Amino acid sequence: MEPLICEFCQHNTAARRVTKNHWLNGRLYIVENVEAQVCPECHERYYHATTLDAIDAFLSQEHPVQATLQVEVVRMQAKSKQAG
Numbered sequence: 691m692e693p694l695i696c697e698f699c700q701h702n703t704a705a706r707r708v709t710k711n712h713w714l715n716g717r718l719y720i721v722e723n724v725e726a727q728v729c730p731e732c733h734e735r736y737y738h739a740t741t742l743d744a745i746d747a748f749l750s751q752e753h754p755v756q757a758t759l760q761v762e763v764v765r766m767q768a769k770s771k772q773a774g
């Protein structure tokens with residue numbers, strides 16, 4: 691994937707391998723070693739459509755699993771206008 695211009699801060703992105711949270715068919719996967727272009731300034735990540743398709747294809751067939759995690763889903767509380 692070619693370097694891009696970050697759409698938020700206009701810096702040139704660089705090729706990196708990242709760990710991506712990836713949803714497929716209602717399930718969350720943590721996918722390691724994913725090709726991405728990453729902005730060195732704001733850390734925004736950009737993925738090529740073919741990379742995302744490759745992840746979907748990999749997950750859709752039988753695949754090795756490195757680990758299975760339980761995760762907490764939490765929600766931040768809205769700040770009360772009276773507080774503080």
Ligand SMILES: [Zn+2]
Binds near residue numbers: 699
């Ligand atoms: Zn940026």
